[in-house]
Amino acid sequence: MVSAIFEQIVNGIVSGSVYAIVAVGMTMIFGVLRAINFAHGEYYMLGTFGAWFAIEYFDLPYPVAIVIGVVATAVIAVVVGQFVMQRIVGAPPETGVLATLGIALVLQNTVILVFGGGYKFFSGGYIEPVSIFGFTLAEQRVLIIIVCILVFVGLELMVTYSRMGKAMRAVSQNIECCAVVGIDVPQVALRTFILGACLAALSGVLTAPVNVSVYGGMGEIITFKTLPVIIMGGLGNVRGTFFAAMILGIAESLVATYVGLQFRDTVGFATLMLVLMWRPHGLFSAQARF
Amino acid sequence: MMHKLDRRAFCFAMGLIGLGVGSVDVWAQDATIRLGIVAPMSGPNARYGSFSLRGAQLAIEEINNAGGVVGRKIAINSGDSQGTPVEGVSATRRLIDLDKVDFIIGDVSSSVTLAMQPVAEDAGVLLLNAASSNPKITYAAGVGGFKWTFRNYPTDENRALIVIQYAAEKRGFTKFAVLSVDTDYGRAAVDFTKKYLPGLKGTILTEDYYKEGEVDFRSVLAKIRDSGAQAIIMYGNADTTPIIGRQMIEVGLAGKVPLIGNAEFNTESTIKAAPKALEGAVEAAAWLPAWDAPKSLAFVEKFKAKYRETPNNHAYVHWETVHLLAKAIEAAGSADRAKVRDALSKIKYDSAMGEVTFDDHNQARLPMILLQIENGKPAIKGAYAAEIKYPAK
Incomplete structure (x- = not known):
């Protein structure tokens, strides 16, 4: 019994890690652009497609495919960032919603147009099970947890100490003041956006081996899973996102086991409602910044 | 004018x-x-x-x-x-x-x-x-x-009956777990299975339905593993089968508990994704070119x-x-x-x-072809017919 619960908690941490890597990009983009990026799941999809393309068409090994997936997404993010995302800075809130929803449709349908709407089979990755603490786990999932920890430590350091991180924090607090002191706001916005998109792509490539199927519409479900995470974590809060993602992952895993798989997707939004009633600024915000 | x-x-x-x-x-x-x-x-x-x-x-x-x-x-x-x-x-x-x-x-x-x-x-x-x-x-x-x-x-009822009958009579399974898609199709197929299950002395130990697009089955598969079920009744989408197959390998179900039902277990790419998990899977088809x-x-x-x-x-x-x-x-x-x-x-x-x-x-009384995955290839195990029990008016 105890070991069964422990196994489910580890399962939850794995799915939490996936949510965390995707959500942290989304929350940083929100912090800087003040726009929920509804196309975020699409970068997750693009990363996966990039890696799938590299493996399927060029027979490249999986580690190389990871790099290709992320770089391909970065290139697309530069284009989208310059033409669309930079213009959202300072625009009315509905601009961000419409623009990102539009981008989501364009990206999704372009991929379907180019590669077809059918499901593709992702053959790369390390799927052999390994035994840890008496139960088995695919090697890939261990990799996901390790990468998640590295990403968050890296981001924490970057946001706290680097020039770029400081600029990001400044922009998320007050755009006008940043302009006054000479911070290039559109540049910061663009870089944050590219970083966020790359993280989503990385998460996509890392989960592809265990999720097996690759298809144009796969990003949508990710966008809707990460929304509750970033709101629970406190919009724009990197550390909060990490814990919120873990809570959601573990709660989902326990509900799927002890209540029923069909109730799994309700967990995110049910928790979200509770959080909004009890702590409307998120679980981990010391105070509201806006 | x-x-x-x-x-x-x-x-x-x-x-x-x-x-x-x-x-x-x-x-x-x-x-x-x-x-x-x-x-x-x-x-x-x-x-x-x-x-x-x-x-x-x-x-x-x-x-x-x-x-x-x-x-x-x-x-x-x-x-x-x-x-x-x-x-x-x-x-x-x-x-x-x-x-x-x-x-x-x-x-x-x-x-x-x-x-x-x-x-x-x-x-x-x-x-x-x-x-x-x-x-x-x-x-x-x-x-x-x-x-x-x-x-x-x-009909879907024929299919459900033929599959469960084969599993119970030819394979000797009595304890089942349900993992089907949460749609009319998936739920109805399981309801029809349940209709005939008591006559075959079978019981359902766990029952779960997944949303279309679900990718994480580890929790529920671990639960099925611990429940002691002998087979998983699955009526689902073809696209989910490889994911479930891979995760069955991960949690240690593959090769021990077969999938039965219908979710394109017999396609080459599905078997290739998780050969060990699909081995022994049972599926019914109306017709096949190889018949x-x-x-x-x-x-x-x-x-x-x-x-x-x-x-x-x-x-x-x-x-x-x-x-x-x-x-x-x-x-x-x-x-x-x-x-x-x-x-x-x-x-x-x-x-x-x-x-x-x-x-x-x-309604035509029609046999369906029963397939079982053996050595990574679908093997035809014969055609089976099933008489439907209509509810009394």
Whole structure:
């Protein structure tokens, strides 16, 4: 019994890690652009497609495919960032919603147009099970947890100490003041956006081996899973996102086991409602910044 | 003045043309038996529609080349349902009112067929379905209501019963776990399984339904592993099977607890994704090109020679159903609708899958092919029939 619960908690941490890597990009983009990026799941999809393309068409090994997936997404993010995302800075809130929803449709349908709407089979990755603490786990999932920890430590350091991180924090607090002191706001916005998109792509490539199927519409479900995470974590809060993602992952895993798989997707939004009633600024915000 | 005259002349001319067409119609009806085929010829299921029509056309060609039935040839009128009930109903109306068809075969999609049933009933035109699997269609036919609906295709209930019967009797399973898709299809298949489970001394230990697009099954698979179930009943989407297969390997279910049901366990790419998990999986199919019966193999050869592609299930069932209808017309001795209907309910027809007879709900008693994955390849374990228990009125 105890070991069964422990196994489910580890399962939850794995799915939490996936949510965390995707959500942290989304929350940083929100912090800087003040726009929920509804196309975020699409970068997750693009990363996966990039890696799938590299493996399927060029027979490249999986580690190389990871790099290709992320770089391909970065290139697309530069284009989208310059033409669309930079213009959202300072625009009315509905601009961000419409623009990102539009981008989501364009990206999704372009991929379907180019590669077809059918499901593709992702053959790369390390799927052999390994035994840890008496139960088995695919090697890939261990990799996901390790990468998640590295990403968050890296981001924490970057946001706290680097020039770029400081600029990001400044922009998320007050755009006008940043302009006054000479911070290039559109540049910061663009870089944050590219970083966020790359993280989503990385998460996509890392989960592809265990999720097996690759298809144009796969990003949508990710966008809707990460929304509750970033709101629970406190919009724009990197550390909060990490814990919120873990809570959601573990709660989902326990509900799927002890209540029923069909109730799994309700967990995110049910928790979200509770959080909004009890702590409307998120679980981990010391105070509201806006 | 000139304008008015024009219009009058136009109406007059149209009337004449109409009369002309009408009289041609009557003449044509005497010469040929008109068969309407309603199928999705456009839209997302257009591939199924094209296979259906080709199968029917091949059968018509064979029948007409052999001299037709009761001395008359059969002609096909095709209607496009686009896979939607609304278009299916208007296509059916057009076939009945304009083309004056005597018989209709259609549609592939269950929801379209359900909408066509009352239309055919009102017009007193025989609707012979060849490819819809929803049990409701024949629950509401024969003694259940619609006198003009017949179905020559196994239902989801047949499938559920055949699979669970095989699992219980041939494999000796008694403890099952359910992991199906959370749709009408997935839930209904499990409900039908439950209907027959007590008779097979089987019990369900855990029951879970996944949302379409779900990718994480580890928790539920671990629960199934710990529950001691001997097989997983899965009615789901083809696209989810590889994911579940891979995660079964991860949690240590693969090779111990097989999947039974229907979710394209037998496709090559699925088996390749998780060979160990799919080993021993059991699935039922209405027909397969590889089905080893002389009549079936001859059909596959003929179809390939004519259309240069391997026929699918829809091509076969339409080909067979047209032949079945021709046999019924022959047995009735004329193309009179009521006589053909009565002949159909009493028919004994030798199909490539075995003998076809209809029960009192106008549902064909049809065997399904049972597949089991052995050594990474689907192996045909024979054809099994199942009698449906209708609820007492």
